[in-house]
Amino acid sequence: MNAWIERQRGLIDFTVANLARRKGRNLGLFLAYALLVFLLASVVLFGDGLRREARLLLADAPELVVQRLTAGRHDLAPEAWLEQLRGLRGVGAVSGRLWGYHFDPTVAANLTVQVPAIDPPPPGRVLLGAALARARGLAAGDVLSLRDHAGKPYAFTVGGMLDARSELVSADLMLVNEADFRAFFGIEPGRYTDLTLAVANPREVRKVAEKVLARLPAARVLTREETRRTYEAVFNWRQGLLLTFLATVLAAFALLAWDKASGLSAEERREIGILKAVGWDTGDVLKMKLWEGALLSITAFLAGYVLAWLHVFYWGAPLFAPVLKGWSVLYPSFALAPRVDLEQLATLAFLTVLPYVAATVVPVWRAATLDPDEVIRE
Amino acid sequence: MIELLAVSKVYNAGQPNEFSAVRAVDLVIEPGRVTALSGPSGSGKTTLLSLIGGLTRPSAGRVRLNGRDISALSERFLTELRRASFGFVFQQFQLIRGLSVLENVMLPALPTGRPHRLTRARALDLLAHLGLAARADTRAQWLSGGEAQRVAIARALINDPGVIIADEPTSHLDSALSRQILAILGELRGQGRTLILSSHDPLVFESGLVERIVEVRDGRVVGAESEKEKMKDGA
Numbered sequence: 172m173n174a175w176i177e178r179q180r181g182l183i184d185f186t187v188a189n190l191a192r193r194k195g196r197n198l199g200l201f202l203a204y205a206l207l208v209f210l211l212a213s214v215v216l217f218g219d220g221l222r223r224e225a226r227l228l229l230a231d232a233p234e235l236v237v238q239r240l241t242a243g244r245h246d247l248a249p250e251a252w253l254e255q256l257r258g259l260r261g262v263g264a265v266s267g268r269l270w271g272y273h274f275d276p277t278v279a280a281n282l283t284v285q286v287p288a289i290d291p292p293p294p295g296r297v298l299l300g301a302a303l304a305r306a307r308g309l310a311a312g313d314v315l316s317l318r319d320h321a322g323k324p325y326a327f328t329v330g331g332m333l334d335a336r337s338e339l340v341s342a343d344l345m346l347v348n349e350a351d352f353r354a355f356f357g358i359e360p361g362r363y364t365d366l367t368l369a370v371a372n373p374r375e376v377r378k379v380a381e382k383v384l385a386r387l388p389a390a391r392v393l394t395r396e397e398t399r400r401t402y403e404a405v406f407n408w409r410q411g412l413l414l415t416f417l418a419t420v421l422a423a424f425a426l427l428a429w430d431k432a433s434g435l436s437a438e439e440r441r442e443i444g445i446l447k448a449v450g451w452d453t454g455d456v457l458k459m460k461l462w463e464g465a466l467l468s469i470t471a472f473l474a475g476y477v478l479a480w481l482h483v484f485y486w487g488a489p490l491f492a493p494v495l496k497g498w499s500v501l502y503p504s505f506a507l508a509p510r511v512d513l514e515q516l517a518t519l520a521f522l523t524v525l526p527y528v529a530a531t532v533v534p535v536w537r538a539a540t541l542d543p544d545e546v547i548r549e
Numbered sequence: 550m551i552e553l554l555a556v557s558k559v560y561n562a563g564q565p566n567e568f569s570a571v572r573a574v575d576l577v578i579e580p581g582r583v584t585a586l587s588g589p590s591g592s593g594k595t596t597l598l599s600l601i602g603g604l605t606r607p608s609a610g611r612v613r614l615n616g617r618d619i620s621a622l623s624e625r626f627l628t629e630l631r632r633a634s635f636g637f638v639f640q641q642f643q644l645i646r647g648l649s650v651l652e653n654v655m656l657p658a659l660p661t662g663r664p665h666r667l668t669r670a671r672a673l674d675l676l677a678h679l680g681l682a683a684r685a686d687t688r689a690q691w692l693s694g695g696e697a698q699r700v701a702i703a704r705a706l707i708n709d710p711g712v713i714i715a716d717e718p719t720s721h722l723d724s725a726l727s728r729q730i731l732a733i734l735g736e737l738r739g740q741g742r743t744l745i746l747s748s749h750d751p752l753v754f755e756s757g758l759v760e761r762i763v764e765v766r767d768g769r770v771v772g773a774e775s776e777k778e779k780m781k782d783g784a
Contacts (some may be wrong), residue, residue: 173664174661174662174663174781175661175662177663178659178660178661178662180665181658181660181662181665182659182660184659185652188648188649188652189647189648192646192647192648193647256600264627274679442645444643445643445644445645445655447628448637448639449632449637449657449704450628450631450657450660450661450708451628451656451657451659452625454625455659455660501589542599542605542606543605544596544599545603
């Protein structure tokens with residue numbers, strides 16, 4: 172056992188000395204490697220972070236949302252539908268929601284205006300998303316004046332800001348009470364943007380949706396699962412775009428690594444020959460090169476991953492945020508909950524460390540299996 | 550005792566550039582003596598040394614070390630045997646650039662699993678003995694020819710082998726340095742080691758070090774009677 176440890180120690184000592192004597196080349200490789208891991212890990216960490224946030228937000232969403240369609244377009248749902256839905260078996264609470272969009276020319280963005288189901292603000296008051304408040308330069312007590320559906324000024328007093336933890340969807344959100352909402356958009360009482368249904372048994376959701384459609388043929392029913400999948404699809408698509416771009420970077424790196432590693436220089440081949448001639452066997456040479464590849468790639472991988480982690484969770488991912496999270500003109504600025512996913516870490520390591528080590532070892536193996544005198548003679 | 554039985558070595562077999570470096574050589578090298586292979590460049594001396602030291606396998610024939618056929622050994626066993634039994638001093642020194650003198654000397658001992666501090670201490674002893682103590686931390690590429698050759702000798706001795714194989718040990722040295730190296734090799738002979746050299750340097754043959762000369766030409770040991778025995782006094 173001691174001999175084995177001494178042997179590994181000897182190999183590692185040599186490996187470190189070997190890395191140190193090609194400082195420039197190895198430093199360049201380390202930086203390129205760490206940069207690649209940084210880019211790749213940033214996209215993956217950020218995309219996963221967003222998906223997780225969206226899942227958390229949707230956890231509180233209703234099981235079913237019923238919308239009215241007129242000529243295939245979303246229309247306001249009549250109050251009478253509430254009664255019709257309450258009679259369905261398996262359906263718990265049924266309520267109407269009021270929400271809509273308002274284009275604010277001052278910040279050149281669409282605002283989401285909504286009446287909260289619980290604790291709506293008092294008449295004339297509004298609760299604002301943090302990004303909107305920042306863009307408008309508003310604080311609690313200030314007056315927010317907007318043009319209503321008829322083009323007349325409509326003044327709200329800012330009652331407060333929304334919790335920053337939900338900024339992913341609340342950045343451009345305005346919460347008002349029902350009377351203000353109807354007056355601002357000109358929606359008569361007894362009509363809702365859509366209706367929400369609570370279903371006690373999750374396994375009955377699909378069945379209840381079918382019953383709703385049978386009873387209200389003009390309705391469109393959205394399940395929470397479908398909404399979640401839509402979010403995922405959007406994030407996946409955006410992440411896919413970036414990953415496609417990064418795939419080319421990865422390919423370029425792979426080529427560089429292959430070129431560097433596979434094209435053993437005459438000097439390196441000669442050195443392998445010397446090692447073999449003085450008593451190293453093929454296995455020793457391979458182990459030494461494995462240590463070399465592993466030391467370089469693992470340290471570069473860890474450096475890249477830690478930088479990506481800081482970039483995403485502490486610096487707000489300034490490099491990718493506009494592509495990955497912006498679906499409106501207002502980009503919400505928010506911090507994702509820091510997290511390390513071991514499976515994801517292993518996948519990234521598999522994608523970056525293994526190809527490099529393989530690219531390094533294969534040509535060395537080819538050189539190391541030759542008779543030492545052949546290598547020295549060349 | 551090292552025996553070569555009908556040993557041949559063909560490089561690039563079956564290819565247009567195929568050539569026979571050694572042809573059907575029979576040779577016995579006795580232990581504890583200094584044997585020199587002499588002959589012109591390209592005569593096959595270096596290949597013969599490689600075959601004797603297990604650096605390459607014969608294309609035909611057998612190499613025996615103390616009665617054991619080493620040409621049939623697996624790479625692992627052959628390497629272990631080479632590491633333990635042979636020390637090599639190459640024509641071009643073959644030190645690794647960028648590594649220090651000490652690191653170069655320790656190289657053959659790293660795979661043995663011997664405690665690092667013992668290997669280091671032995672390497673420093675050898676360097677001190679060869680007058681290189683002050684150069685232990687110097688990079689190999691900054692050494693003079695004589696220093697590089699002495700480092701190569703220290704490296705060959707690190708595993709304390711019984712046989713030292715030196716390929717043209719004086720070919721890159723001036724006369725004074727050549728004599729210095731020959732004196733060191735003489736000292737090794739005095740320690741009871743077997744020395745096998747290749748050379749066409751008259752200085753080597755005039756030095757009195759060589760006890761037996763084997764003439765090689767065109768890959769063959771030339772004529773049975775031409776294997777000159779040059780016995781040293783008392784040898």
